[in-house]
Amino acid sequence: MLLRQVRLETRLFLRRKDDLFWTLAFPLFFIVLFGMIYQDMLWEDLGLRAIEYILPGIIVMALMTSGIMATASGFAEEREKGIYRRLALTPLKRHTLLGGQLIQRYIVILVQTILLLIVGSLAFSIRIEGNLFWAWMVVTLGALCFLSIGFLLTGLIKTARAANGISMVVFFMLMFLGGIFFPTQMMPDFLRSFSNALPSTNLNDVLRAVMITDLGVGNVWRELLVVGGWFAGSLALAVRLFRWE
Amino acid sequence: MSAVVEVRNLTKRYGNLVAVDGISFSVAEGEVFGVLGPNGAGKTTTVEIIEGLRKPDSGEVSVCGIDALREPERIKELIGVQLQATSLYDQIRVKEAVDLFGGYYRKTTPTATLLEEVSLEDKRDSYVSQLSGGQKQRLALALALVNDPAALFLDEPTTGLDPQARRSVWGTIAGLRQKGKTIILTTHYMEEAQELCRRVAIMDKGRIIALDTPGALITGAGLDSRIEIDRPPEALRSLLKQALLPVTITEDGERMLLHTKKVSQALKEITRIADEHDIDLESISVQKATLEDVFLAMTGRQLRE
Numbered sequence: 170m171l172l173r174q175v176r177l178e179t180r181l182f183l184r185r186k187d188d189l190f191w192t193l194a195f196p197l198f199f200i201v202l203f204g205m206i207y208q209d210m211l212w213e214d215l216g217l218r219a220i221e222y223i224l225p226g227i228i229v230m231a232l233m234t235s236g237i238m239a240t241a242s243g244f245a246e247e248r249e250k251g252i253y254r255r256l257a258l259t260p261l262k263r264h265t266l267l268g269g270q271l272i273q274r275y276i277v278i279l280v281q282t283i284l285l286l287i288v289g290s291l292a293f294s295i296r297i298e299g300n301l302f303w304a305w306m307v308v309t310l311g312a313l314c315f316l317s318i319g320f321l322l323t324g325l326i327k328t329a330r331a332a333n334g335i336s337m338v339v340f341f342m343l344m345f346l347g348g349i350f351f352p353t354q355m356m357p358d359f360l361r362s363f364s365n366a367l368p369s370t371n372l373n374d375v376l377r378a379v380m381i382t383d384l385g386v387g388n389v390w391r392e393l394l395v396v397g398g399w400f401a402g403s404l405a406l407a408v409r410l411f412r413w414e
Numbered sequence: 415m416s417a418v419v420e421v422r423n424l425t426k427r428y429g430n431l432v433a434v435d436g437i438s439f440s441v442a443e444g445e446v447f448g449v450l451g452p453n454g455a456g457k458t459t460t461v462e463i464i465e466g467l468r469k470p471d472s473g474e475v476s477v478c479g480i481d482a483l484r485e486p487e488r489i490k491e492l493i494g495v496q497l498q499a500t501s502l503y504d505q506i507r508v509k510e511a512v513d514l515f516g517g518y519y520r521k522t523t524p525t526a527t528l529l530e531e532v533s534l535e536d537k538r539d540s541y542v543s544q545l546s547g548g549q550k551q552r553l554a555l556a557l558a559l560v561n562d563p564a565a566l567f568l569d570e571p572t573t574g575l576d577p578q579a580r581r582s583v584w585g586t587i588a589g590l591r592q593k594g595k596t597i598i599l600t601t602h603y604m605e606e607a608q609e610l611c612r613r614v615a616i617m618d619k620g621r622i623i624a625l626d627t628p629g630a631l632i633t634g635a636g637l638d639s640r641i642e643i644d645r646p647p648e649a650l651r652s653l654l655k656q657a658l659l660p661v662t663i664t665e666d667g668e669r670m671l672l673h674t675k676k677v678s679q680a681l682k683e684i685t686r687i688a689d690e691h692d693i694d695l696e697s698i699s700v701q702k703a704t705l706e707d708v709f710l711a712m713t714g715r716q717l718r719e
Contacts (some may be wrong), residue, residue, distance in 0.1 A: 170517075173514075173517055177506075177514060180505075180506070180510075181506070182504050184505040184506075185505060198529055247503070250501050250502075251497065251499055251501030252501050252502060252503060254497065254501065255468070255497055255501045255557075256465070256518075257467065257491060258465060258467065258490065258493075258495045258497075259492045259515060259517045259518040259519070260487065260491055260518050260520075262517060342691070
């Protein structure tokens with residue numbers, strides 16, 4: 170049953186052009202764009218090439234397109250159309266339906282990450298000195314965190330239209346204030362302290378530390394804790410506010 | 415005949431509003447049972463309680479002898495439902511949709527058979543988003559039939575369809591009736607109830623105000639039939655008004671309407687008068703009272719408001 174749902178969700182995903190654009194084309198476009206702009210530029214105080222700074226950020230951005238945008242607008246739309254109501258009349262269990270969606274999103278997130286890593290290392294010769302196992306674990310935590318935020322939004326917002334718009338605002342805010350395209354050190358102080366509390370900023374720092382550099386998880390435990398906190402908080406609220414109709 | 419669906423003293427309140435007010439009925443095997451009433455009468459709430467989508471405040475529901483309120487999961491395998499609004503993923507094809515739903519049940523009917531039954535064979539590879547309103551409704555019907563259900567629930571199956579699409583959905587339902595399917599159908603179209611249903615429960619304000627065959631409901635209401643003469647010559651018009659006929663006459667523009675319970679006697683008299691004065695009766699017709707008239711007589715309101 171679960172496998173059937175995963176296959177269904179995958180088929181639906183591959184046929185939704187907006188999902189394909191936001192989750193696959195959009196992040197790839199940015200990595201190529203910044204790769205060409207920055208080329209061999211170095212960011213001295215970070216001791217990294219600019220593109221090496223950007224890559225983990227783009228991966229975080231990709232996680233947010235799947236976890237927040239596609240999830241919130243997709244779920245709200247299917248709910249509004251009454252699809253879940255119709256399925257409730259069949260013997261299909263609701264946790265199977267939800268499980269299928271979550272697994273499919275996670276698969277897309279892994280595909281996005283791997284694609285970005287491949288493009289980054291082949292086209293722009295980004296060196297990956299960190300630990301890929303830990304990178305995978307961090308991506309998984311990020312996926313859980315953003316999926317929780319995505320589902321929290323569907324609990325808070327009733328209509329598909331609003332879910333679409335609001336999830337996009339949340340996405341862009343987390344992206345631009347999340348130190349994805351430029352280091353938070355470049356921001357004015359008041360923005361920076363706000364930015365430092367966001368899940369995107371912290372996930373970005375953790376992912377860079379464990380994947381690009383060999384800093385290891387031990388040196389970014391504070392940031393990891395912030396992401397974990399966002400995950401736990403959003404999940405608790407999402408479960409409480411969750412609605413099928 | 416055994417009862418497939420049995421409802422006893424069902425009540426559902428929303429705040430102060432009593433949506434369903436202690437209703438009881440049973441549907442026999444192979445019967446097409448209609449629930450007719452205006453919008454807001456409680457039809458949809460009633461069927462959605464039987465289907466397990468809503469919980470009643472009190473009452474009992476059984477389907478094939480199984481307590482539907484205690485064991486909703488077992489009921490799901492036994493029933494097929496077409497909801498009022500069609501609701502499916504836009505990005506799947508007709509055939510895929512039927513296969514998908516088939517996968518949810520233990521017992522299934524082959525996809526090809528179902529598509530033939532609802533005349534959608536030539537649309538099997540079309541996306542759901544490409545279907546017309548009537549085709550979507552027929553697909554919803556196919557999905558409701560996917561588990562060869564013991565009871566089929568159709569909630570306003572033709573609301574919002576154009577007359578031609580409505581006829582085609584009626585044709586499909588009539589085909590199912592012929593095969594002996596047990597069907598519970600809600601509608602606010604009296605023609606639909608009259609055309610398809612063996613028995614009809616007329617609902618108003620959460621109660622069943624009458625329950626019988628369409629014919630018996632009309633006869634029982636003691637309503638007049640209507641003889642209609644379109645544009646009678648002036649001479650005939652005044653002759654009929656003067657004659658002592660067992661009718662009540664009203665005029666509706668050019669039309670003359672003669673209401674009566676004694677149709678054949680009135681017709682005989684009318685033709686005799688016309689013959690005596692050498693007037694040709696060009697356009698005369700007789701109409702029996704309809705369920706619409708029954709509803710009007712019982713509630714003082716129209717079915718469609």
